[in-house]
Amino acid sequence: MSRARKQPVKAAASLGAVSVAVPMIVASFLVLIFSGCKTTSDREQKPLAKASMARDVGKGGWVVKKSSVKSATAYQTGMGGWITGEVKEKKGEPVSAVRRMHLSLASGDINTAQAIAKEILTKEPSDVSALTVMVASQLVERNFELANHYAGLLERRHPGRSESLNARGLLTLATADNRLVQYYRAAELFQLALAKSPDEVAAGLNLGRLMLGLGNSKAAVKAFSQARNRCDDCRDALLGHADALAVGGAKTEAKKIYDDVTGKDRKDYEAQFRLAVLLKNGFNDFKSAEERLLRIMKDNKEGSRNWTRANSYLRAIRLEKDQRPTGSANLPHERL
Numbered sequence: 001m002s003r004a005r006k007q008p009v010k011a012a013a014s015l016g017a018v019s020v021a022v023p024m025i026v027a028s029f030l031v032l033i034f035s036g037c038k039t040t041s042d043r044e045q046k047p048l049a050k051a052s053m054a055r056d057v058g059k060g061g062w063v064v065k066k067s068s069v070k071s072a073t074a075y076q077t078g079m080g081g082w083i084t085g086e087v088k089e090k091k092g093e094p095v096s097a098v099r100r101m102h103l104s105l106a107s108g109d110i111n112t113a114q115a116i117a118k119e120i121l122t123k124e125p126s127d128v129s130a131l132t133v134m135v136a137s138q139l140v141e142r143n144f145e146l147a148n149h150y151a152g153l154l155e156r157r158h159p160g161r162s163e164s165l166n167a168r169g170l171l172t173l174a175t176a177d178n179r180l181v182q183y184y185r186a187a188e189l190f191q192l193a194l195a196k197s198p199d200e201v202a203a204g205l206n207l208g209r210l211m212l213g214l215g216n217s218k219a220a221v222k223a224f225s226q227a228r229n230r231c232d233d234c235r236d237a238l239l240g241h242a243d244a245l246a247v248g249g250a251k252t253e254a255k256k257i258y259d260d261v262t263g264k265d266r267k268d269y270e271a272q273f274r275l276a277v278l279l280k281n282g283f284n285d286f287k288s289a290e291e292r293l294l295r296i297m298k299d300n301k302e303g304s305r306n307w308t309r310a311n312s313y314l315r316a317i318r319l320e321k322d323q324r325p326t327g328s329a330n331l332p333h334e335r336l
Helices: 097-106 110-122 128-140 144-157 160-172 180-196 202-213 217-231 237-246 251-264 268-283 286-299 305-323
Strands: 052-060 060-067 074-078 082-084
Touching: 074 097, 082 128, 082 160, 082 202, 097 110, 097 128, 110 128, 128 144, 128 160, 128 251, 144 160, 160 180, 180 202, 202 217, 202 237, 217 237, 217 251, 237 251, 237 268, 268 286, 268 305, 286 305
Parallel strands: none
Antiparallel strands: 052 060, 060 074, 074 082
């Protein structure tokens, strides 16, 4: 089967969960941020794992950082979006093939994840986790033909399940090619997934990021709030909610959430960076933003992603300060 060559246009504003294009720039705040977490199960679906907060492990991967109280977990896979999967190792227990599969995908080892998934599917052709990993991994590789093939298998073997609906939504989004009708079709699929299972969180995170990219901060706030309620305030739902609030102008509420997240984990440099962006763009507090960026740089190795991003934004802030005329504290372009 040949690989689809069509590539989605890169977004001016990062959508985090979906990493696809949207036909508009929502705000300077969104140009600089990126985020990730999830769960799923309903009366017909067995719980898969414990809901968790997740941490970025590089290039679109997320792994569990801290257990919560719900019944399932998920991680972000870049173009593959948020999907359900157990990525937390339990002490004293061997790592199952399913968990190794998800851990491989979460860390960006696509070949290993696919090899394990295919091995599982030879024994159990209807395995939900393996089919979902095949969809997500093909999306990461932008092989949309194969992603569609496995999404179709997932739908035929598990019609109406939240995983099937979420996977189809991610595929629809990845192949939207800047067509609004496709974006809203993806949003509809995420909403259906949310309605199917009261514990579905991944679709809420995907929906929230999509709505942010489309400039609908009100709908994004609603989606992330729903995700927060379902995953007991998991980290990525919190960050998404804060992002949406900030873009919608609720700067003080957004800052409180960022403060809460960074207060629990000072080394959450993603949250620290977003807070710095909000302090500068939302509150015009250049001094506090610079201090936070300098702290990120001090804590991280020179040349690392965290150090490089903080350094670039710090230089941009200082350049802007140097170029601003006296009395320009409230220039429109500095507002969220």
